[in-house]
Amino acid sequence: MADLEEVLPALAAEMAERTDRGDVANYIPQLGKIDPQRFGIAVALTDGRVVAAGDADETFSIQSISKMFTLTLALGKVGDALWRRVGREPSGNPFNSIVQLENEQGIPRNPFINAGAIVVTDVLLAGHQPREAIGEILRFAQFLADDDTIIVDREVAASEQATGFRNVALANYMKAFGNLQHAPELALGVYYHHCAIAMSCRQLAMSGRFLAHGGRNPATGHSVVSAERARRILALMLTCGHYDGSGDFAFRVGIPAKSGVGGGILGIVPGVASIAVWSPGLNENGNSRLGSIALEKLARAMNWSVFAP
Ligand code: GLN
Secondary structure (H helix, E strand, C coil), X not given: CCCHHHHXXXXXXXXXXXXXXXXXXXXXXXXXXXXXXXXXXXXXXXXXCEEEEECCCCCEECHXXXXXXXXXXXXXXXXXXXXXXXXXCCCCCCCCCCHHHHHCCCCCCCCCCHHHHHHHXXXXXXXXXXXXXXXXXXHHHHHHHCCCCCEECHHHHHHHHHHCHHHHHHHHHHHHCCCCCCCHHHHHXXXXXXXXXXXCHHHHHHHCHHHHCCCXXXXXXXXXXXXXXXXXXXXXXXXXXXXXXXXXXXXXXXXCEEECCCCEXXXXXXXXXXXXXXXXCECCCCCEHHHHHHHHHHHHHHCCCCCCC
């Protein structure tokens, strides 16, 4: 097997040279200001080592990668009852699409598209003020990464709140079907803030270790979720983590992963590693263009795949 200490810097150098970097997500004005030249990657191995290269310590907006945190928390809160309100099928549609909601009575296809994540957020709001729910999600990210310096970038949250008309439509539509318990603006407020959590590749890779290690933190041995739940979260990441690009990502990279429009991707090699990569330019499905390419190259170099021993 190739040596990660050599592979990652070489990959970062190769990615720095590329000019086909995609486009930053300027539908959220604050994200439109990010320098597309940035590239970072970090790998947290289950043996405790962390190897990083490029801008791995620079924080970025994790956006939809936070939907892994919220899904994990919501399953902890309501268990399988969650599946009465959210499906677990790939949507084959863009992350912010409304088209399936009418035919499917306001039940979003999966917890990783925007509609599904807004329902998951509504679950986390139950019994809490929005501020408390945001705090709970942030503390969970800090706990998983073992780093309490992680914060919510309030400017990004405000920027999305000011322009999130599609999300307002999704939330109102689901409310009309009776699939939101709280006022749409409350669920959306929490949703925008958890999407606006800022983390570095190193912090994000650390936060995914429990998924690479059967639901346990490999450093402490403490259980975060059961092994079965970890497997199921990974199954959803593989099938739905890249929206209408999920099939192509599985084909090219072959590991479960969750992307965000901030240009980050969290990928998991079960038993081996939690990987975070960041390059702000996106492809046509809203997934990091160079991030996907870097993960494809890394998986090939290390022979990492869930489809091979
Ligand atoms: N906050 C973003 C949105 O709602 C998240 C989308 C994403 O990362 N794919 O549009």
